[in-house]
Amino acid sequence: MHLRSLAVAPLLLATVLAVPAAARPGTADRIRVPGVEHTVSARLADLTTAGTKLTGHTDPDDWAGLEAPNTTTPSGVPGIQIDGYFPDTSTTNTDHGWNHDSQFVIRLPDHWNGGLVVAGPPGLRKQYANDRIISDQVLARGYAYAATDKGNSGPEIYKDGDGPGDAVMEWHRRVTELTVTAKKVTARHYGHTPRFTYAAGLSAGGYLVRWQLEHRPDLYTGGLDWNALTFTADGGLLKSLPPALRAYPRYAPVPHAESAHAAMLAAGYPEGSEPQWEWHHKKQWDLLQRVIREELDPDYDGPTEGGAPLCPEGTGPGCDTDYDFVARPRAVHKAVERISLTGNIHRPLISIQGTLDALTPPAAFGDVYHRMVAATGHAALHRYTQVPGGAHTDGLVALDKDHVRPMLGDFMAALSELEAWTRPTPSTSS
Structure with a gap:
C-alpha cells in the first residue's frame, strides 16, 4: 500500500504539478500515442527524479516515504517523457491541473536496451509513485518505462464505478491499456517493438503484476512483485x-x-x-x-x-x-x-516478500499466493523469496533501524534474476 511520511500529516495531499515544458520541434512533439485523449511530450536532459523533480515531470509527494532514508538512485538518463491521459469520466487525479483520471507517464531513454517495464502504483497513489524505486532503477539499465494511476486514486476510489469492485477492476484494465499503448509507442520511437516486457510493482502494484500474468500473459515476458497485495476469495x-x-x-x-x-x-x-x-x-x-x-x-x-x-x-x-x-x-x-487472484500465472514471476511486513504479512499473503500458484500446476513459473527484516515499504526502516532493512537492493537483484531467467542468451537468440 502506501506510506506518505513518518511525520503526522494529511494523507494523500493533492499536488498540482507544473505542466511539462514544450518539446523541441522535431523530437518529442512528433511522438503519437494511440488511443489517448491528451498528451504533452518533452525532451529531458535527465528522465530520473534527479532531473524530473526540478522540471515538474514528477510528483515528489507521490513517492515520498517509499524508500529508506539516505537512499541514492541512479541519474543522468536523457530521453523523452510523455505525460497524458486516456478517456475516462472520473476526476480523482489532479496532477498537472488536469483533474482527470487514467493519467500515465511513458519515458523513452536515448540509449535503449530493447526492453519495457510497466508499473502500477502501490495503494492509493498515482502514476509517479514508483519513480524512485522502479523508474530510476530501470531507466539506468536502458529500459523504456510506463506507469499508470490505475484509473482512480485517493481515499475515495469507491466512488468510481457503478457497482462493488468496479474501481479495482478498472486498475487491471488501465494496466493492460497502457502496456498495449506503450509497446506501440516504443515501436514507433525506436523502430521495433520491445524484445522483452516486464510488469513490476510494490504492494497493490504487485497485485496488478500477478493479475496481468494470470489474465494477459500475451503482453509480458515476465513479472516482478514486491510485498504484493493478494485479494483472495476468503477475504484478503x-x-x-x-x-x-x-x-x-x-x-x-x-x-x-x-x-x-x-x-x-x-x-x-x-x-x-x-x-x-x-x-x-x-x-x-x-x-x-x-x-x-x-x-x-x-x-x-x-x-x-x-x-x-x-x-x-x-x-x-x-x-x-x-x-x-x-x-x-x-x-x-x-x-x-x-x-481475486487464482495463482494461474502463464509467465515467469519472481516475488519478494519482507519477513517483517506488517501490512501484507507473509503468512497471509506471500505464502498464500505461492501455494496458489503451485496448486494450479505452475510452480515452475514462480520463484518466491522471503527477505529477512523487510517491512512493507523501505520507508519503515526509520521506525526500527535495528531490525528492519531496505528491500530495494533485493528488488533489483530479483530483476537481474528475472532477466537471466527470461531473456535468451546470445547463442540462442534469433
Whole structure:
C-alpha cells in the first residue's frame, strides 16, 4: 500500500504539478500515442527524479516515504517523457491541473536496451509513485518505462464505478491499456517493438503484476512483485485487517496485554514487527479496511461512506473494527471473488516478500499466493523469496533501524534474476 511520511500529516495531499515544458520541434512533439485523449511530450536532459523533480515531470509527494532514508538512485538518463491521459469520466487525479483520471507517464531513454517495464502504483497513489524505486532503477539499465494511476486514486476510489469492485477492476484494465499503448509507442520511437516486457510493482502494484500474468500473459515476458497485495476469495485484507484493529488497542498500553499480542500473531502479523504496529494502526490498517470494504461491501455501513475512522471494538453496526467477512452476504463474497487472484500465472514471476511486513504479512499473503500458484500446476513459473527484516515499504526502516532493512537492493537483484531467467542468451537468440 502506501506510506506518505513518518511525520503526522494529511494523507494523500493533492499536488498540482507544473505542466511539462514544450518539446523541441522535431523530437518529442512528433511522438503519437494511440488511443489517448491528451498528451504533452518533452525532451529531458535527465528522465530520473534527479532531473524530473526540478522540471515538474514528477510528483515528489507521490513517492515520498517509499524508500529508506539516505537512499541514492541512479541519474543522468536523457530521453523523452510523455505525460497524458486516456478517456475516462472520473476526476480523482489532479496532477498537472488536469483533474482527470487514467493519467500515465511513458519515458523513452536515448540509449535503449530493447526492453519495457510497466508499473502500477502501490495503494492509493498515482502514476509517479514508483519513480524512485522502479523508474530510476530501470531507466539506468536502458529500459523504456510506463506507469499508470490505475484509473482512480485517493481515499475515495469507491466512488468510481457503478457497482462493488468496479474501481479495482478498472486498475487491471488501465494496466493492460497502457502496456498495449506503450509497446506501440516504443515501436514507433525506436523502430521495433520491445524484445522483452516486464510488469513490476510494490504492494497493490504487485497485485496488478500477478493479475496481468494470470489474465494477459500475451503482453509480458515476465513479472516482478514486491510485498504484493493478494485479494483472495476468503477475504484478503478484509480478513486480515479487522483482527489487528481489534487487538492492537488492547496491546498498545504498557505493559502490553499478552492476549492481544497472541491475537496479532495468530492473525499472521510477524513477531518482530511490533515497533511498526502503532504507525500502521494510525495510518494504514484502518484507512485501507474502510476504503476496500466500502469498495466491495458498501452496504455494511448503510448510507455512510467509508465508515467511521478508528471506531472502537463493539461500537455497533457499521464499525469496521468489528467487520466479519465470513458472515457477510453472498453478494459481498461474489464481489471479492471478482477481483481475486487464482495463482494461474502463464509467465515467469519472481516475488519478494519482507519477513517483517506488517501490512501484507507473509503468512497471509506471500505464502498464500505461492501455494496458489503451485496448486494450479505452475510452480515452475514462480520463484518466491522471503527477505529477512523487510517491512512493507523501505520507508519503515526509520521506525526500527535495528531490525528492519531496505528491500530495494533485493528488488533489483530479483530483476537481474528475472532477466537471466527470461531473456535468451546470445547463442540462442534469433
